[in-house]
Amino acid sequence: MLLVKDLKVNYGGIEALKGIGFEVDQGEIVTLIGANGAGKSTTLRAISGLVKTSSGAINFMGRDIIPFDAQQVVAEGIALVPEGRRVFDNLTVKENLKIGAYLRNNKDEIEAGIEDIYQRFPRLKEREWQLAGTLSGGEQQMLAVGRAMMARPKLLMMDEPSLGLAPLVVKDIFSIIRDLKSEGITILLIEQNANAALRCADKGYVLETGRITMSGTGEALLNDQRVRDAYLGSTAR
Amino acid sequence: MWSTVFPYLLSGISVGGQYALIAIGYTMVYGILRLINFAHGDVFMVAGILMVYMAASGVPLWLCLPLVLVLTAVIGFVIERVAYKPLRAAPRMSVMISAIGVSYTLQNLVLYITGGLNQIYPTIPWISDNVTILGASTKMVTIITPILTLVLVVALVWLINHTKIGMAMRAVSRDFETSQLMGIKINRVISTTFVIGTFLAGVASVLYFTNYTTVIQTSGAMPGLKAFVAAVFGGIGSIPGAVVGAFIIGIAENLIKGLDIILFKAGLIPGPMGLATFSDAFTFALLIIILAVKPTGLFGEKITDKV
Numbered sequence: 001m002l003l004v005k006d007l008k009v010n011y012g013g014i015e016a017l018k019g020i021g022f023e024v025d026q027g028e029i030v031t032l033i034g035a036n037g038a039g040k041s042t043t044l045r046a047i048s049g050l051v052k053t054s055s056g057a058i059n060f061m062g063r064d065i066i067p068f069d070a071q072q073v074v075a076e077g078i079a080l081v082p083e084g085r086r087v088f089d090n091l092t093v094k095e096n097l098k099i100g101a102y103l104r105n106n107k108d109e110i111e112a113g114i115e116d117i118y119q120r121f122p123r124l125k126e127r128e129w130q131l132a133g134t135l136s137g138g139e140q141q142m143l144a145v146g147r148a149m150m151a152r153p154k155l156l157m158m159d160e161p162s163l164g165l166a167p168l169v170v171k172d173i174f175s176i177i178r179d180l181k182s183e184g185i186t187i188l189l190i191e192q193n194a195n196a197a198l199r200c201a202d203k204g205y206v207l208e209t210g211r212i213t214m215s216g217t218g219e220a221l222l223n224d225q226r227v228r229d230a231y232l233g234s235t236a237r
Numbered sequence: 238m239w240s241t242v243f244p245y246l247l248s249g250i251s252v253g254g255q256y257a258l259i260a261i262g263y264t265m266v267y268g269i270l271r272l273i274n275f276a277h278g279d280v281f282m283v284a285g286i287l288m289v290y291m292a293a294s295g296v297p298l299w300l301c302l303p304l305v306l307v308l309t310a311v312i313g314f315v316i317e318r319v320a321y322k323p324l325r326a327a328p329r330m331s332v333m334i335s336a337i338g339v340s341y342t343l344q345n346l347v348l349y350i351t352g353g354l355n356q357i358y359p360t361i362p363w364i365s366d367n368v369t370i371l372g373a374s375t376k377m378v379t380i381i382t383p384i385l386t387l388v389l390v391v392a393l394v395w396l397i398n399h400t401k402i403g404m405a406m407r408a409v410s411r412d413f414e415t416s417q418l419m420g421i422k423i424n425r426v427i428s429t430t431f432v433i434g435t436f437l438a439g440v441a442s443v444l445y446f447t448n449y450t451t452v453i454q455t456s457g458a459m460p461g462l463k464a465f466v467a468a469v470f471g472g473i474g475s476i477p478g479a480v481v482g483a484f485i486i487g488i489a490e491n492l493i494k495g496l497d498i499i500l501f502k503a504g505l506i507p508g509p510m511g512l513a514t515f516s517d518a519f520t521f522a523l524l525i526i527i528l529a530v531k532p533t534g535l536f537g538e539k540i541t542d543k544v
Contacts, residue, residue, distance in 0.1 A: 050414060070417035079418070086415040088408045099408055102401075103420035151420065 001026045001186055002047070002078075002155055007056035009039075009046050016042040018210040019056065024155065024203075029177065029187045031218070033194040033231055034207035040190040041083055043207070044157050047188075048080045049073040061154070075103055079153035083160045085144040089133025093124050096132050096143055100150030110150070117146040120179075138169035145176060156180065157188045162196065174200055194231040198222045206231070241502045244373040245495035246488060251379040251448070253487025254386035258441035259464035260471070260479035261393065262313075262434030268474040269410045269430050272332050276316060276339035278461015280435050284309040284442035285358060285452035286347050292359035301359070306439040313435025314428055322424060347454040355453050358446040365447055378447045383484075385444070389437060390480050397476070402429060410474075459517075463490070466524050472537025481535060489523060490516045 002024040009017040017039045024030045032040050045051045047058055049070040058065050065073055079100075087096050097117055101110045118125035121142040127135060132143055141161055148156055158177070162170040174196050181187060181200070191197035198204050201218035206227060214227065221227050259281055266274045287308055291301045320335045364378040397403035409416045409426045416423055445460060446452055464479075467486045471478025492499070493516040497509040527534070 048418060050417065070414075071420050071422055074418060074420040082415055082418060086412060088411050088415070090407055090411050091404065095404055095407075099404055099419050099421075102405065147419075 001061060002188065003057070003059040004043075004047070005057040005059070007043070007046060007058065008054045009042050009051055010054045011042070011051070016210055017046065017053075020207070020210070020212045021056075022205050022212065022215070024186060024188050027181070027184055027186055028202040029181050029189060029200055029218075030203045030205070031189040031191060031197040031201040032205050032207055033191060033197055033221075033227075035231075036192070037209070038207040039210045040207055041159055044080060044159050044188070044190060047073070047078065047157065074151055074153075077152075077154035079148035079151045079156055081141075081144045081148045081156070081158040081161060083163065085137070085140045087132040087135070087140045087143050087147065089131060091132055092129050093132055093135070093143060094128045096147050097124075097150050100147035101152075103151065113150055113152070117149060120176075121146055137165050138172065141165060141169075141173060142176070145180075149180075153185070155186045155188060157190075159190050160192060161189070162191065162193050170196065194227070195222075198227075238499075238503060240372055241499050242492070242495070243371060244375065245491045245499070247370070247373055247375060247379055249488035249491030250484065251375075251382040251444075251487070252491060253484035254382035255441045255445045255448075256460065256464045256467050256487050257386050257480045257483035258389065258437045258444075259460060260467040260483045261390070261476055262438050263465050263468040264471070264473055264476060264479040265430050265434050267468070269406065269427055270321065270332070271329055272321065272336065273465065274434075275333070275336040276320075276343060277434070277438060278457035278459075278464070279340045279343040280309060280312055280316070280457070281438040281442050281445075281461060282452065282454065282457030283312060283343055283347065284439040285446045285456060286351065286356060288443065288446070289356040289358060289452055290350075298359060298361055302361075302443065305443070306436055309439030309442070310432045310436040313431040313438075316435075317428055317431040322427075344454045344457075351454065353454065355451040358450050358452055361443070361447055364444075376448060378444055382444045385440070386480070389440065390476070393433065393437075394476060402426070406430060463487075463520060466520055470524055470527055470534055472534030474538065475534070475536040478534055478536030486520055486523070490520055493519050 005021045006019045007017055008015065008019050020043065032043060034040050042051065046053050049068050049072065053066055060076055060078060063076065065076060068076065088099065091099065094114065097114050098110065101113060104110055123139055124143060124146060127139065132140065135143060161173050165173065170193065177187060177189065178200050189197055189201065198218040198221050204216065204218050204221045205212050206214040214221065214224065259277065262277050263274060266272055284305055288301055288305045291304060292298060296304065316339055320339045321332055324332045324335055364381055366377045367374060368377050368380065370380060397406060405416065405421045405426050406429065408419065409421060409423050413423055463486060464483060467483035468479040470486065471482030494513045496512040500506045501509060
């Protein structure tokens with residue numbers, strides 16, 4: 001579904017990605033793990049069209065999306081839940097969902113989509129008319145996921161969805177991710193919480209300073225000694 | 238007493254309405270680009286010049302009006318595309334310098350065309366007619382202005398709060414990048430903002446110059462500055478703020494213009510003291526005081542700098 005090959009990105013003279021490659025298949029959860037500054041967010045931003053790539057290929061459903069800008073990438077069916085949630089705090093909860101469907105035009109379908117999101121996240125329904133800025137961190141994350149879902153993406157990319165959330169809320173977020181997968185949505189997930197990410201992932205890649213150093217099934221990486229030492233800490237498992 | 242104050246109050250409300258229409262352009266552009274568009278007052282002036290030349294070349298007035306408004310909006314669109322869009326990623330200070338550049342380009346261009354001579358604004362029938370209201374004699378435009386201003390403001394607020402493009406404008410004003418991730422073409426939204434702002438400045442120019450009757454290359458400076466003050470006064474970025482600020486400044490300024498006569502007739506001063514001279518200084522003193530007490534203006538939000 002998504003095929004990234006030898007992708008390089010320069011940020012003001014610094015090579016943030018030094019030629020990475022990975023693959024996401026239909027219906028999978030794929031995770032990229034790695035330390036701060038390894039290039040995880042840059043990878044998602046490059047796919048989203050937010051940063052220019054310097055070389056390599058990004059192929060989505062058989063199309064080269066490198067020349068696309070962010071707006072076209074969304075139209076192709078890739079939605080990003082950005083790091084730090086980035087809900088529009090000056091818009092109501094409902095407007096945030098509506099704006100997620102900005103490229104869709106059928107009003108009835110959009111309304112039905114909003115109802116679907118409300119069923120999934122009843123808290124959002126309760127706060128429908130509140131400004132998104134008044135929501136708690138966990139609720140904002142649900143809203144950010146719901147907003148991305150409103151674009152009816154084929155591929156949902158999530159950048160650190162558990163960052164800065166209380167442990168109980170983190171559990172919720174990962175159960176949402178599993179739910180989405182069971183509904184057939186393909187997910188590319190970036191996490192510092194490598195343990196939780198690998199547990200729900202079909203496939204994982206380890207990013208280190210702009211390079212992919214390891215890959216395998218979530219299970220295999222969880223059990224790999226090097227991964228456990230570097231990313232999971234001694235208490236893992 | 239009332240009969241002395243009322244004419245000043247009336248023209249204050251009218252001038253306030255004109256400032257409001259200009260101030261909206263400042264505040265909307267600031268809201269979305271965090272840019273003080275210094276060229277805005279000059280676009281207002283150019284709208285006046287367009288009207289003068291179009292009417293002089295024989296285009297019937299009923300056609301001049303819509304043409305001027307559309308052309309003014311087009312000028313706003315072009316300015317944004319040529320002078321601001323290429324600097325989207327540049328520091329805000331650079332865009333500001335570009336705005337100052339546009340401001341002088343427009344002034345110099347008009348100076349070149351007109352030779353620096355006062356241009357007589359065409360007399361638009363009906364709104365130029367004299368009327369007497371509650372004993373005060375004035376032009377029809379004085380009464381039309383506040384009404385038209387309020388109608389346009391209500392329409393604009395409705396557009397921003399209840400339409401898709403309005404929602405996109407609010408989103409883009411908060412976060413460019415995430416707006417792009419929603420599929421919003423931010424350049425289109427920014428252009429729309431400029432088109433609306435300059436269109437309203439065009440409307441203001443018709444009302445203003447019908448009242449003041451002459452246009453010269455510097456005609457945009459003072460009303461532009463006053464409208465900018467109004468926008469800051471009301472809390473820049475806020476449309477209701479800009480409108481309320483503009484009316485307060487318009488009224489205050491005109492009451493000061495009449496202060497001599499009002500005080501004299503009330504028997505408080507022995508003769509005219511020339512206080513009217515201070516009406517502009519007063520505007521700015523008012524701004525300084527308000528900003529000292531409430532740095533974000535009347536309706537201003539917390540200062541949240543864009544990341």
